[in-house]
Amino acid sequence: MRIREFQRAGALHGEIEVPGDKSISHRSIMLGALAEGDTRASHFLMSADCLSTISCFRQLGIDIEEDREADTVVVHGKGLHGLSAPLDTLDTGNSGTTTRILSGILAGQAFQSQINGDSSIQARPMKRIIRPLTEMGARITSLRGNDCTPLEISGGHLHGIDYLSPVASAQVKSCILLAGLYADGRTSVTEPSLSRNHTELMLRGFGAEISSLPADEYAASGAKTRPSSSKNDTADRSRMSGMVPWRAEVCPEPQLRGQDIIVPGDISSAAYFIAAGLIAPGSEILVKNVGINPTRAGILEVARDMGGQIEVIREYDRGGEKAADLLVKSSSLHGTTIEGALIPTLIDEIPVIAVMAAYAEGTTVIRDAAELKVKESNRIATMTENLKAMGADIAPEEDGMVIRGTGFLHGARVRSFLDHRVAMSMAVAALAAEGTTTIEDADCVLISYPSFYEDLEKLI
Ligand code: S3P
Numbered sequence: 001m002r003i004r005e006f007q008r009a010g011a012l013h014g015e016i017e018v019p020g021d022k023s024i025s026h027r028s029i030m031l032g033a034l035a036e037g038d039t040r041a042s043h044f045l046m047s048a049d050c051l052s053t054i055s056c057f058r059q060l061g062i063d064i065e066e067d068r069e070a071d072t073v074v075v076h077g078k079g080l081h082g083l084s085a086p087l088d089t090l091d092t093g094n095s096g097t098t099t100r101i102l103s104g105i106l107a108g109q110a111f112q113s114q115i116n117g118d119s120s121i122q123a124r125p126m127k128r129i130i131r132p133l134t135e136m137g138a139r140i141t142s143l144r145g146n147d148c149t150p151l152e153i154s155g156g157h158l159h160g161i162d163y164l165s166p167v168a169s170a171q172v173k174s175c176i177l178l179a180g181l182y183a184d185g186r187t188s189v190t191e192p193s194l195s196r197n198h199t200e201l202m203l204r205g206f207g208a209e210i211s212s213l214p215a216d217e218y219a220a221s222g223a224k225t226r227p228s229s230s231k232n233d234t235a236d237r238s239r240m241s242g243m244v245p246w247r248a249e250v251c252p253e254p255q256l257r258g259q260d261i262i263v264p265g266d267i268s269s270a271a272y273f274i275a276a277g278l279i280a281p282g283s284e285i286l287v288k289n290v291g292i293n294p295t296r297a298g299i300l301e302v303a304r305d306m307g308g309q310i311e312v313i314r315e316y317d318r319g320g321e322k323a324a325d326l327l328v329k330s331s332s333l334h335g336t337t338i339e340g341a342l343i344p345t346l347i348d349e350i351p352v353i354a355v356m357a358a359y360a361e362g363t364t365v366i367r368d369a370a371e372l373k374v375k376e377s378n379r380i381a382t383m384t385e386n387l388k389a390m391g392a393d394i395a396p397e398e399d400g401m402v403i404r405g406t407g408f409l410h411g412a413r414v415r416s417f418l419d420h421r422v423a424m425s426m427a428v429a430a431l432a433a434e435g436t437t438t439i440e441d442a443d444c445v446l447i448s449y450p451s452f453y454e455d456l457e458k459l460i
Helices: 022-034 048-059 096-107 127-133 170-180 196-205 217-218 267-279 298-305 340-343 347-359 370-374 379-389 420-431 441-445 453-460
Strands: 005-006 013-017 034-043 065-069 072-078 110-117 139-142 149-152 162-164 187-191 209-214 244-252 258-262 285-292 309-318 322-328 362-367 393-397 400-407 413-415 437-440
Touching: 005 420, 022 034, 022 065, 022 096, 022 170, 022 196, 022 362, 048 065, 048 096, 048 400, 048 441, 065 187, 072 187, 096 127, 096 149, 096 162, 096 170, 127 170, 139 162, 170 196, 170 244, 196 209, 209 441, 244 400, 267 285, 267 298, 267 309, 267 322, 267 347, 267 420, 267 453, 298 309, 298 340, 322 370, 340 347, 347 362, 347 370, 347 379, 347 393, 347 420, 362 379, 370 379, 379 393, 379 400, 379 413, 379 420, 420 437, 420 441, 420 453, 441 453
Parallel strands: 013 285, 034 258, 162 187, 413 437
Antiparallel strands: 005 437, 034 072, 065 072, 110 149, 139 149, 187 244, 209 244, 285 322, 309 322, 362 400, 393 400
8 A cells, every 4th residue: 555645735836747648548549440441649647547548448459559659659559350259357457448348349349258356346237338339239247247248248240239328428328439430220228418539539539420419409400410521510519508418420341551549638537636736825736738629628627717827828628628828826716516417527527526516615516526426436435534534514415425615624534435536636635635635445546547756846
């Protein structure tokens, strides 16, 4: 068990560039493997989760060059039907994204495979992908009969389906869409509101025919809207503010072509510096090259709504993904309500938003976020326990939490629960707390941000 100690830091100053986006890094390996030709991904996230994806695709016969110094990978794609049967169980480590999306790809293969991860993965729900993949015609067995991994997957001969997903989950959506590449007809997924759309954007960039639009617009078009490789109909921000069911549809058997991808910085990693800059008095931090895809950028909306000063200095495009430099200044924060369609756009940032709420004046209510219970830890329970230990007034709810901000926390001994986002959130909480905070099992940050503590240190 590696522990880390933190003292109150005072003002934070300087510039920081966060590592590449985790979701986009995973997808660049996956689509790169299924494409014809080479895919080069630069500013790739060299963290444990993405390395799990790389090692799984190597087991499936894909040659992947990795330059860890330059944060670059080159995937030598073998086309949609180029994967070969793995000799052993595919090990997805701690990565839910690898487990669920790769299962969709495996469901389309003519060979049998087994997939499993660490003890945290083995407790995460897989029924959400087993159901639709089975409906498509794959045979999937949860080997322990508990709807978790290890899974045995016998794929091939899939049928296109129209799937109504009960959760707004990009892992579920991406799993089904990628299985849909191997189906005998079109496959669609309708989710309660739009979750991150990196798969849709990247599939389009690689040459697939894919559409993504509000489900009511699709229905109004007399269901005649067909996937197109050119129509840019995804993620209209104004339509995203309400709880609007969203439908993505993909055509099977595309010819995917390898691409050059520059991965934008991960807003989920930038979130810790944004929060730290806002709550540590006198701070001013420039966070450079942050992906601000609207399906991911809910934290910016919430932070501003809480009174946070965040300025977009420069905005640019990274192959269909928007990125920006953000100037963050310490601010007096106040409470807010976070719910509905906003939740999927900031689901991974809720632990650090809870920290911001504890340092704010007034009450913050987070609801519609029951998904927090099935992340790397039960983040409602783990963040409640940790923030309580530091003196916060926080109450867990079935689908979220209520935090009555006092503007003050004191140091305590807290646990990461082996959840990288809990560890990083508690480090942020510690920076503005009175006294010493000790975080147990702090090195789990290597899952998404191996140099997190060193980068934080540079701003102190
Ligand atoms: C991810 C989707 C989200 C997110 C996870 C990454 C992805 O999970 O929490 O960290 O890359 O598709 P869900 O799909 O379970 O919401």
